[in-house]
Amino acid sequence: MSLFWRIFSLNAAVLTVAALVLLFAPVTVSATARLAEALIILAGTAVTLVANAVMLRVGLSPLARLTRVMTTIDLLRPGTRLVARGQGEIAQLITAFNAMLDRLETERASSAGRALSAQEAERHRIAQELHDEIGQTLTAVLLDLKRVAKASPDPVRDQLLQVQESTRNSLDEIRRIARRLRPGVLDELGLASALRALAGEFTTAGLAVRRQVHSDLPVLPKEVELVLYRVAQESLTNAARHSAAQHVDLVLSEQNDGGVRLCVRDDGRGLRGAPEGAGIRGMRERALLIGADLSVESGVTGGTSVQLSVPA
Amino acid sequence: MIRILLADDHALVRRGVRLILDSEPDLEVIGEAADGSEALALAAADPPDLAVLDIAMPRMTGLQAARELSRSHPDLRILILTMYDNEQFFFEALRVGAAGYVLKSAADRDLVEACHAAMRDEPFLYPGAETALIREYLERARTGADIPDRAVTEREEEVLKLVAEGHSTKDIAELLYISVKTVERHRSNILAKLGLKDRQELTRYAIRAGLIEP
Numbered sequence: 028m029s030l031f032w033r034i035f036s037l038n039a040a041v042l043t044v045a046a047l048v049l050l051f052a053p054v055t056v057s058a059t060a061r062l063a064e065a066l067i068i069l070a071g072t073a074v075t076l077v078a079n080a081v082m083l084r085v086g087l088s089p090l091a092r093l094t095r096v097m098t099t100i101d102l103l104r105p106g107t108r109l110v111a112r113g114q115g116e117i118a119q120l121i122t123a124f125n126a127m128l129d130r131l132e133t134e135r136a137s138s139a140g141r142a143l144s145a146q147e148a149e150r151h152r153i154a155q156e157l158h159d160e161i162g163q164t165l166t167a168v169l170l171d172l173k174r175v176a177k178a179s180p181d182p183v184r185d186q187l188l189q190v191q192e193s194t195r196n197s198l199d200e201i202r203r204i205a206r207r208l209r210p211g212v213l214d215e216l217g218l219a220s221a222l223r224a225l226a227g228e229f230t231t232a233g234l235a236v237r238r239q240v241h242s243d244l245p246v247l248p249k250e251v252e253l254v255l256y257r258v259a260q261e262s263l264t265n266a267a268r269h270s271a272a273q274h275v276d277l278v279l280s281e282q283n284d285g286g287v288r289l290c291v292r293d294d295g296r297g298l299r300g301a302p303e304g305a306g307i308r309g310m311r312e313r314a315l316l317i318g319a320d321l322s323v324e325s326g327v328t329g330g331t332s333v334q335l336s337v338p339a
Numbered sequence: 340m341i342r343i344l345l346a347d348d349h350a351l352v353r354r355g356v357r358l359i360l361d362s363e364p365d366l367e368v369i370g371e372a373a374d375g376s377e378a379l380a381l382a383a384a385d386p387p388d389l390a391v392l393d394i395a396m397p398r399m400t401g402l403q404a405a406r407e408l409s410r411s412h413p414d415l416r417i418l419i420l421t422m423y424d425n426e427q428f429f430f431e432a433l434r435v436g437a438a439g440y441v442l443k444s445a446a447d448r449d450l451v452e453a454c455h456a457a458m459r460d461e462p463f464l465y466p467g468a469e470t471a472l473i474r475e476y477l478e479r480a481r482t483g484a485d486i487p488d489r490a491v492t493e494r495e496e497e498v499l500k501l502v503a504e505g506h507s508t509k510d511i512a513e514l515l516y517i518s519v520k521t522v523e524r525h526r527s528n529i530l531a532k533l534g535l536k537d538r539q540e541l542t543r544y545a546i547r548a549g550l551i552e553p
């Protein structure tokens with residue numbers, strides 16, 4: 028039954044009952060209504076209105092549920108759907124809404140995927156050029172400087188040594204930038220080595236990164252390795268920047284179903300209700316991309332843990 | 340005279356390295372290759388004493404070439420010369436049979452010394468690898484795993500801890516009010532005591548510690 032007819036028939040039922048009561052109840056209304064008569068009529072009207080209100084509420088309740096879902100929907104946590112209960116148009120509305128969510132989520136996932144892979148490809152290219160072009164040229168300059176310095180008279184040699192040092196520093200800087208853009212280890216030696224190296228990079232006097240990377244991991248596709256690496260990188264960045272923790276544990280292990288699971292847990296101050304920023308949203312996007320499940324949580328005792336479960 | 344084969348895909352870098360090495364009285368570059376497979380061919384035609392290989396090269400990387408070379412020419416010493424400062428590459432290099440690892444940004448300073456160390460069959464450690472090894476050592480000492488135990492002095496112990504925390508040699512010198520030279524001496528003593536100055540022993544240690552796979 029359509030919403031129109033449903034509401035119409037509810038109203039009709041209430042009015043019909045009222046009319047029948049008027050026709051067959053042993054009551055009359057004087058030309059100028061007496062107090063008792065007026066009270067009865069008012070009470071009758073009130074009953075009619077209440078009955079009408081209750082029926083409408085029942086009739087429209089699926090719409091209220093739909094509204095609640097619509098206001099809380101988050102495309103970064105896909106999968107929230109309403110059961111198409113209710114009749115006629117309401118069920119249709121819910122089904123149409125669910126279909127729209129499906130389309131939005133697919134479209135969003137694929138455009139986010141395109142954006143992310145374009146970004147990664149660009150980073151890769153820039154890192155490579157820094158490495159292969161500027162890096163190599165500066166290396167050659169460094170070697171030439173050494174030779175020239177050796178053949179120069181003393182005062183010039185000291186100056187050349189300084190030039191050598193600043194060339195070395197910019198070469199180191201270029202290498203650091205290239206590595207942050209795209210870690211060469213990941214491409215050449217694989218995820219386990221890249222995560223070991225990452226743990227080393229984040230270890231400082233105040234923060235110890237303990238890593239446990241199981242060596243018998245299943246072979247993972249390149250894009251899955253990249254997502255695992257980037258999530259570990261952002262989690263460690265957050266731990267170093269926000270947590271004031273002393274220890275971070277980085278664990279990569281195989282799950283029973285053949286998937287893998289990454290866990291980065293610190294013993295710091297916890298999220299304390301901080302809103303999610305670009306970093307955590309970025310991790311969610313990447314997780315979505317490979318159909319993995321991401322959770323970022325703080326325990327009651329403090330500390331934050333990021334878990335990424337990649338299905339087999 | 341030590342005869343050296345050089346492999347790097349950048350002609351400018353090859354030229355620079357060659358000029359540096361040739362200017363040493365006991366070193367001589369006998370061949371230049373632009374990638375790993377060319378290096379294999381050159382080594383087969385005229386076996387050198389030492390091969391200096393870049394990692395990132397087209398067709399066949401330096402690590403792949405090192406693996407092949409140490410299989411086909413067991414007496415050949417191998418040195419990796421690379422842009423990558425990452426201890427994982429160092430351990431991988433060790434695993435495929437290289438004796439040393441020199442960063443391109445330190446090539447002007449370290450290359451000649453590394454060539455000599457390689458010919459003595461001593462590992463030439465690059466600083467990041469040293470830190471990683473020392474960190475691993477402390478972690479294993481803490482958890483009571485088997486480690487080469489040779490008496491480490493108190494001062495060396497202090498230096499060990501600071502190295503593991505990622506301080507540079509210069510930082511450590513300032514923190515402990517000693518000279519950079521002294522810190523360097525401590526570091527090299529420590530490495531010798533931990534048995535990390537011997538290539539075979541170092542490789543065995545790295546495998547035991549799970550830093551590389553056998």
Ligand SMILES: Nc1ncnc2c1ncn2[C@@H]1O[C@H](COP(=O)(O)OP(=O)(O)OP(=O)(O)O)[C@@H](O)[C@H]1O
Pocket residue numbers: 265266269270271293295296297298299301302303304305306307308331
């Ligand atoms: N390990 C952590 N310990 C404590 N607080 C954290 C931790 N990780 C995240 N937070 C809190 O969550 C907030 C959001 O983190 P998110 O990574 O999304 O953004 P951000 O780190 O502030 O910025 P960026 O976009 O550069 O990553 C942080 O500002 C911080 O307050």
Ligand SMILES: [Mg+2]
Pocket residue numbers: 261264265304306307
């Ligand atoms: Mg962040």
